[in-house]
Amino acid sequence: MTEPTVNRDRGQWLHGLGNGLVHRESRSQTRPARVWQGLENAVILALTLLPIWHIFNIMISTGANNLSSDTLVLFVPLVTQVLEGSYDWSHYFRDTFLRSHSIAIPTLIRILAAACSHWNTYVELYIGMGISLLNVWLLHNLLTHLSPYRRRKWLWPLVSALVFSTSQIVVFTYGDTSLAVLLGLFAVLLGSWGLSRFPGQWQGIGIMATGGIMASWCWGAGLAAWPAFLLGMGLLKFRRLWHYLAYGLAAGIGLWPYVLYYGVYVLLGQTQRVEAPKGLDGSLILRALGYPFAIGSEYERSQTVGLVGLALAVTGLGLLGWQRRRWQQAAPALMLIVYGLVVVLQITVARGNLAPWYVTPFMSFWMGLLGLAYVLGGHRADSLTSPMGQWVTAGTARLWSLTFLASLTFLYVTSNLTSGDKMHYIYSRSPVSAACLRHYQTAPTYCEQYVFIWGVGLVDMLNQRAAILDRHQLSVFAPQQHWTLQGDFVLDSVQVAEATPEVVWSPDWGQTTLPFSDYRHLNLVLPTPSAITWTISLPENLEAAKFQTAIALGTAPMASPQPLTATIELEGSNPSQSFHISQRLRAEPAHWYPVQFSLKQYRGQTITLRLSSQGDRGTPVVYRHPSIDLTIGPSDAWGLDAATEIQPTNTERSPQLPQPSNQDFPWDIHNAALWKVSGMTVVPGTGIPSWQVTADTPSLTFQPPLNICLANYSHFLVQLAADSNFSPRALQLYYQLNGESNFSDSHALQIPLLSDSQMHTYTYDLKLLELHPSDRLTGFRLHPIARATATGNNRVAIADLRLIKTAPAGGCGP
Numbered sequence: 001m002t003e004p005t006v007n008r009d010r011g012q013w014l015h016g017l018g019n020g021l022v023h024r025e026s027r028s029q030t031r032p033a034r035v036w037q038g039l040e041n042a043v044i045l046a047l048t049l050l051p052i053w054h055i056f057n058i059m060i061s062t063g064a065n066n067l068s069s070d071t072l073v074l075f076v077p078l079v080t081q082v083l084e085g086s087y088d089w090s091h092y093f094r095d096t097f098l099r100s101h102s103i104a105i106p107t108l109i110r111i112l113a114a115a116c117s118h119w120n121t122y123v124e125l126y127i128g129m130g131i132s133l134l135n136v137w138l139l140h141n142l143l144t145h146l147s148p149y150r151r152r153k154w155l156w157p158l159v160s161a162l163v164f165s166t167s168q169i170v171v172f173t174y175g176d177t178s179l180a181v182l183l184g185l186f187a188v189l190l191g192s193w194g195l196s197r198f199p200g201q202w203q204g205i206g207i208m209a210t211g212g213i214m215a216s217w218c219w220g221a222g223l224a225a226w227p228a229f230l231l232g233m234g235l236l237k238f239r240r241l242w243h244y245l246a247y248g249l250a251a252g253i254g255l256w257p258y259v260l261y262y263g264v265y266v267l268l269g270q271t272q273r274v275e276a277p278k279g280l281d282g283s284l285i286l287r288a289l290g291y292p293f294a295i296g297s298e299y300e301r302s303q304t305v306g307l308v309g310l311a312l313a314v315t316g317l318g319l320l321g322w323q324r325r326r327w328q329q330a331a332p333a334l335m336l337i338v339y340g341l342v343v344v345l346q347i348t349v350a351r352g353n354l355a356p357w358y359v360t361p362f363m364s365f366w367m368g369l370l371g372l373a374y375v376l377g378g379h380r381a382d383s384l385t386s387p388m389g390q391w392v393t394a395g396t397a398r399l400w401s402l403t404f405l406a407s408l409t410f411l412y413v414t415s416n417l418t419s420g421d422k423m424h425y426i427y428s429r430s431p432v433s434a435a436c437l438r439h440y441q442t443a444p445t446y447c448e449q450y451v452f453i454w455g456v457g458l459v460d461m462l463n464q465r466a467a468i469l470d471r472h473q474l475s476v477f478a479p480q481q482h483w484t485l486q487g488d489f490v491l492d493s494v495q496v497a498e499a500t501p502e503v504v505w506s507p508d509w510g511q512t513t514l515p516f517s518d519y520r521h522l523n524l525v526l527p528t529p530s531a532i533t534w535t536i537s538l539p540e541n542l543e544a545a546k547f548q549t550a551i552a553l554g555t556a557p558m559a560s561p562q563p564l565t566a567t568i569e570l571e572g573s574n575p576s577q578s579f580h581i582s583q584r585l586r587a588e589p590a591h592w593y594p595v596q597f598s599l600k601q602y603r604g605q606t607i608t609l610r611l612s613s614q615g616d617r618g619t620p621v622v623y624r625h626p627s628i629d630l631t632i633g634p635s636d637a638w639g640l641d642a643a644t645e646i647q648p649t650n651t652e653r654s655p656q657l658p659q660p661s662n663q664d665f666p667w668d669i670h671n672a673a674l675w676k677v678s679g680m681t682v683v684p685g686t687g688i689p690s691w692q693v694t695a696d697t698p699s700l701t702f703q704p705p706l707n708i709c710l711a712n713y714s715h716f717l718v719q720l721a722a723d724s725n726f727s728p729r730a731l732q733l734y735y736q737l738n739g740e741s742n743f744s745d746s747h748a749l750q751i752p753l754l755s756d757s758q759m760h761t762y763t764y765d766l767k768l769l770e771l772h773p774s775d776r777l778t779g780f781r782l783h784p785i786a787r788a789t790a791t792g793n794n795r796v797a798i799a800d801l802r803l804i805k806t807a808p809a810g811g812c813g814p
Contacts, residue, residue: 017350046412047157051164052136055172056129058419062519063173063426064434064487065121066476068451070176071467073100078107079114093257096814100350101219102257106179118478119469121175121429128171128178131186136163138189141372142196142332155374158408160368167292170356174425177357179218185360187214188225192232192335193681197329199236205243208233209479216254220350221361223258224342226251228335235331244508278352280345286310288344291354292363293411296421305411309366312404313337316372319397327633328374333371340365354368356424369404376429377401428453430519435487438476440466442604444650446764447490450517456752457728463646474699479633485524485611485626489516489768492649492656496767497531497612504770509622510554515770524611524623525554534626539631542603546641548596548627549611553585554620564615566623573605585621592624599628651754652761658715663805665708667780671800676701683795688759690797693726696787698796702778708777712806714766718751718782719800721759725792726785731762736779737771743781759799766803 081087117123142153194207215222290305343361376397436447505522569580613621679698680691734743
């Protein structure tokens with residue numbers, strides 16, 4: 001079916017807004033005109049590819065190939081059971097219904113990706129990237145297929161910028177949301193495209209039904225597609241009763257997992273109930289509408305942007321209301337606007353806060369406004385049919401379009417050029433997280449905080465999930481592995497040489513310093529002179545291994561015209577296989593000297609790599625993201641044997657635990673007069689100092705003044721026993737430096753506890769605090785456990801509390 005009114009105003013979009021931006025092409029073009037057209041196309045192509053490249057560059061330069069925290073907890077059992085062939089598929093729709101979302105389709109894709117790639121996270125992310133490329137084409141075609149070719153190409157950069165906005169970086173870097181959210185958007189666009197490309201036809205109904213069912217089975221926000229599709233059917237001349245019966249049947253299939261879950265599984269008690277709706281919240285609705293252009297957690301900006309978007313929508317729809325003959329042309333835009341609004345209402349009523357991945361469905365509201373601007377920009381006065389419309393001039397509609405484009409550009413530029421404020425969840429995929437997961441059998445208990453971003457106290461969960469992945473050679477245990485010095489820095493296998501000045505991590509040549517636990521791939525910046533060692537155990541079934549880095553001078557000015565020397569030494573089990581590589585560095589900042597060598601001949605051995613810098617003090621040496629790429633063959637001994645004990649290196653279960661000596665600094669835990677006790681009461685007559693926890697956040701604060709040079713100590717040590725009923729199981733230590741007057745979360749560390757109630761020794765490696773050599777400890781407060789519990793005796797006991805002395809002493813700077 002073809003509507004003659006749809007194409008009546010072709011070539012009129014943004015007519016008269018700029019010097020010839022809209023004009024009819026002549027049948028023949030002069031050579032200068034062809035040159036200008038070629039330049040125009042080149043500019044459009046470059047602007048279209050720019051946001052795509054920006055997102056792709058972030059994706060490949062951040063994170064590691066390990067599963068994120070939600071994937072570890074929610075998907076590892078299901079996926080591995082399918083790979084083993086032991087999964088009961090009759091439970092599939094129940095098992096893939098998580099937190100009010102049916103994710104049946106993304107889970108199937110995840111299973112296939114895991115089977116084909118040893119569950120390589122980047123494969124999932126690349127699939128999401130490919131889906132987004134399809135979304136760019138679908139959205140552009142959806143909004144412009146009723147408009148002339150000459151002008152619609154200018155929407156390519158705008159469509160690409162919205163689909164690949166930095167505000168959606170979570171869905172491009174966090175595997176849990178990449179498949180579900182991006183595939184869900186694709187399904188919504190596909191259904192809308194089918195209705196608008198085949199108005200009044202069964203082809204349109206078939207594509208719409210496919211898109212709606214896909215969206216519904218990707219995640220809960222997909223349900224909002226059905227009212228949007230119903231509006232589109234009304235605007236696009238679907239008049240047959242059978243069309244609407246088919247719509248109802250498709251909607252029923254899409255809703256079936258939700259009816260099954262709430263109507264059967266919840267009522268029968270086979271699964272947990274979900275949270276009750278929160279109710280309408282006007283401020284949260286405005287925040288949601290403005291969320292795609294938020295900066296960090298600036299709620300006021302989000303609400304203001306949401307109000308601006310709502311005002312633009314109301315005025316734009318008001319202008320469209322006087323142009324009934326354009327309603328069909330605007331149907332694609334209206335479907336996206338309605339979908340965005342319904343999703344906003346759905347999420348704000350069901351959730352008390354906004355997760356970062358909600359940006360993608362919220363962005364569809366702005367995509368719809370862009371399509372509306374495309375339609376209204378082609379306004380002509382003679383197209384007004386309503387008597388009231390005589391008051392609305394063509395210039396008013398074009399002015400609205402120009403106002404929207406200016407507002408969109410301003411909001412985008414001021415919020416989407418940075419990604420650091422939007423990368424919350426990728427920390428569970430950082431290089432440190434990958435190292436902790438890979439070394440789960442010996443990793444210190446505080447590794448848990450780098451794997452699970454929601455907190456600590458579930459050490460057993462980490463070990464159980466890692467053992468399953470290990471047994472199946474999945475994720476970080478796959479045949480192709482990537483080890484990094486940055487990631488292993490959290491382990492005791494990386495040691496900073498005594499008396500070494502401050503060692504820092506940087507994304508550049510040292511201008512910017514970041515924590516070692518950052519999600520970016522960081523360079524090691526070594527002051528001169530200094531050294532760091534990396535001890536590595538290479539497996540017996542090693543097939544290939546290559547160490548690689550590059551060396552350069554740091555950014556500090558040369559303290560001496562004499563060149564510096566960077567040296568990489570390798571020490572193996574066989575002294576004859578040891579060697580070193582030295583590189584003389586002259587005053588050539590930003591010049592990299594690549595270094596790489598094979599480690600295959602050391603398979604089955606434990607080797608130590610020593611990276612050092614020699615020369616006059618002042619100029620640092622930079623090692624570019626030192627790493628090892630390995631290929632590991634099959635083995636019959638994968639995974640943790642049931643009889644094998646987990647041996648965290650920060651507990652007495654490990655032979656590597658630092659031992660106390662008379663050189664240490666001990667806190668006298670037996671002298672109650674030295675401590676301010678809060679939230680606990682003393683349990684008398686126990687021999688070892690013990691307390692009954694009576695409130696949340698119990699604490700012991702050391703009251704005498706302190707002035708301890710922390711550079712002289714390597715570890716914090718505590719001997720502690722806590723009732724097994726405590727949950728979460730973790731102690732927290734707050735410290736003050738250099739005379740600070742208050743304790744703060746920025747100066748705190750956590751140590752998860754083992755699951756039993758026995759007395760255990762725990763340590764924390766002070767190198768992880770990344771302190772300056774001159775920093776002094778001037779305050780100390782210990783929270784032995786998080787809170788009291790309803791069951792158990794709620795007791796904690798502390799037998800020892802000290803700082804382990806470095807030998808020889810590091811010494812404090814000035």
